Amino acid sequence: MIATVKPAAVIVLAAGEGKRMKSRTPKMLHELGGRSLVGHATAAGRALEPGHLVVVVGHGRDQVTAHLAALDPTARPVVQAEQLGTGHAVRTALEALPPLAGTVVVTNGDVPLLTPDTLRALLATHQERGAAATVLTAVVPDPTGYGRILRAPDGSVEGIVEHRDATDEQRAVAEINSGMFAFDAVLLADALGKLSSDNSQGEEYLTDVLGILRAEGHRVDAVVAEDDSEILGVNDRVQLAELGRLLNERILTAWMRSGVTVIDPATTWVDASVTLEPDVTLYPQTQLRGATTVAAGAHVGPDTTLTDTTVGPDARVVRTHGEGAVIGAGANVGPFAYLRPGTNLGEAGKIGTFVETKNAEIGPGAKVPHLSYVGDATIGAATNIGAGTIFANYDGVHKNRTEVGSHSFVGSDSVLVAPRKIADGAYIAAGSTVVKDVGPGELAVARGQQRNVAGWVARKRAGTPTAEAAARAAGQQTDTADAPARQERQTGDVDGASDRSEQ
Numbered sequence: 001m002i003a004t005v006k007p008a009a010v011i012v013l014a015a016g017e018g019k020r021m022k023s024r025t026p027k028m029l030h031e032l033g034g035r036s037l038v039g040h041a042t043a044a045g046r047a048l049e050p051g052h053l054v055v056v057v058g059h060g061r062d063q064v065t066a067h068l069a070a071l072d073p074t075a076r077p078v079v080q081a082e083q084l085g086t087g088h089a090v091r092t093a094l095e096a097l098p099p100l101a102g103t104v105v106v107t108n109g110d111v112p113l114l115t116p117d118t119l120r121a122l123l124a125t126h127q128e129r130g131a132a133a134t135v136l137t138a139v140v141p142d143p144t145g146y147g148r149i150l151r152a153p154d155g156s157v158e159g160i161v162e163h164r165d166a167t168d169e170q171r172a173v174a175e176i177n178s179g180m181f182a183f184d185a186v187l188l189a190d191a192l193g194k195l196s197s198d199n200s201q202g203e204e205y206l207t208d209v210l211g212i213l214r215a216e217g218h219r220v221d222a223v224v225a226e227d228d229s230e231i232l233g234v235n236d237r238v239q240l241a242e243l244g245r246l247l248n249e250r251i252l253t254a255w256m257r258s259g260v261t262v263i264d265p266a267t268t269w270v271d272a273s274v275t276l277e278p279d280v281t282l283y284p285q286t287q288l289r290g291a292t293t294v295a296a297g298a299h300v301g302p303d304t305t306l307t308d309t310t311v312g313p314d315a316r317v318v319r320t321h322g323e324g325a326v327i328g329a330g331a332n333v334g335p336f337a338y339l340r341p342g343t344n345l346g347e348a349g350k351i352g353t354f355v356e357t358k359n360a361e362i363g364p365g366a367k368v369p370h371l372s373y374v375g376d377a378t379i380g381a382a383t384n385i386g387a388g389t390i391f392a393n394y395d396g397v398h399k400n401r402t403e404v405g406s407h408s409f410v411g412s413d414s415v416l417v418a419p420r421k422i423a424d425g426a427y428i429a430a431g432s433t434v435v436k437d438v439g440p441g442e443l444a445v446a447r448g449q450q451r452n453v454a455g456w457v458a459r460k461r462a463g464t465p466t467a468e469a470a471a472r473a474a475g476q477q478t479d480t481a482d483a484p485a486r487q488e489r490q491t492g493d494v495d496g497a498s499d500r501s502e503q
């Protein structure tokens with residue numbers, strides 16, 4: 001096999017309106033697998049390492065151009081102001097480039113499942129056979145709407161006829177034009193100058209280039225796609241969902257083959273941009289999005305959505321919503337945790353049930369097990385944050401930071417009013433509202449003193465069941481000196497109080 005030469009240009013056609021999406025968003029910006037349609041098309045084109053990567057834009061061009069600039073800054077948007085056909089679109093792209101020699105590859109912006117491998121096979125066959133044009137085709141059960149491949153009796157490609165312009169006999173052909181081509185750059189430019197718009201849509205068809213080249217005695221070839229799902233296009237939201245599912249299946253299959261356990265592929269959604277290591281286990285209803293990475297041995301889910309989040313080896317993340325977070329090795333998160341950007345949980349740390357965190361550095365082995373808000377905070381190693389603790393970070397104007405040292409203990413239901421510093425080895429008494437810094441080894445108590453008012457119930461709630469219960473309890477207390485009577489009560493105890501006392 002001759003080594004393929006990189007294409008001089010890849011041209012992605014993306015100027016069409018996409019009316020059937022019925023959307024305010026340009027069709028090219030609709031997403032599947034966490035990536036826009038035009039994002040999938042440019043990624044496949046980029047994989048060929050072309051000299052120029054051109055995206056022909058038209059409808060929604062400002063939004064599509066801005067999106068491209070963020071996605072692939074070296075991809076070059078070329079405006080086709082009026083959509084006068086696919087041939088016109090390619091001509092517009094070539095006119096924006098210096099004269100090219102070599103191969104030009106053309107793809108469609110709305111065909112997201114096309115793989116770089118298939119594009120490479122198209123390019124390789126085209127170059128090996130020295131063709132003027134090579135079209136990627138597929139044989140499909142229902143070719144309605146597609147251009148049909150016309151072959152001569154010897155099997156060679158004679159041209160393409162659009163569905164709308166085809167005879168009944170031509171419509172019976174099941175081999176269709178995918179819309180992907182490789183062309184000799186010089187011959188393409190020349191043939192584009194000869195296109196007419198004498199057809200049912202009054203457009204310049206790129207597909208007519210094949211017939212022109214063939215009539216001039218050049219070689220025109222075809223490559224049949226092995227997997228016809230690769231050439232499916234998105235024209236409406238039903239197809240968007242269907243192709244999204246196919247893409248997800250493809251992504252999950254690849255991860256399973258590389259050693260990831262996916263308990264329920266039907267309810268697990270993983271973006272194309274996610275990275276997983278072997279022996280990761282994904283439980284049902286898990287979505288992994290953006291730049292999320294999950295290290296070996298970690299378990300994620302069920303019912304978990306992680307976006308741009310890093311999960312360390314052997315961590316456990318259950319029923320959690322996370323974004324922009326880092327979860328350390330062997331750490332535990334959830335169930336019902338909400339990790340917001342800037343959360344960084346150290347090795348073997350814990351963010352437990354009904355806990356929200358944001359801009360929070362939580363040290364190795366530190367624990368925030370229950371019902372807390374931790375915002376703009378640093379928590380040192382092995383510190384325990386009691387149930388219901390609030391890091392009060394917002395004074396109505398500014399967000400302030402609180403630092404808690406290592407091996408400290410914050411009692412339940414405390415409010416730490418930022419900015420605050422709690423030293424290493426400090427204690428906060430439960431129920432404290434902490435408005436002063438706490439030094440090493442100190443216990444901070446910041447709450448009302450407890451006062452027990454004897455006889456209050458009898459005086460203020462006389463005649464209520466509470467008062468009666470109080471009177472009975474007072475009677476029993478006087479009994480406690482009477483040992484035989486107490487033993488009798490324990491023998492008659494059916495709810496296992498004596499078992500409990502042994503635990």
Ligand code: UD1
Pocket residue numbers: 013014015016017056058080082083084085086087088089108109110145146147148160162176177178179204205206207233
């Ligand atoms: C086209 C092909 C058809 C093929 C099908 C595969 C032509 C004439 N027909 O038909 O043979 O089977 O794709 O999906 O090429 N576009 C522009 N500028 C234009 C017109 C279109 O950029 O002036 C872009 C569209 O945004 C789209 C692509 O080109 O990404 C294809 O155009 P579309 O109108 O969808 O062509 P089809 O009728 O589907």
Ligand code: CA
Pocket residue numbers: 110233235
């Ligand atoms: Ca189309």
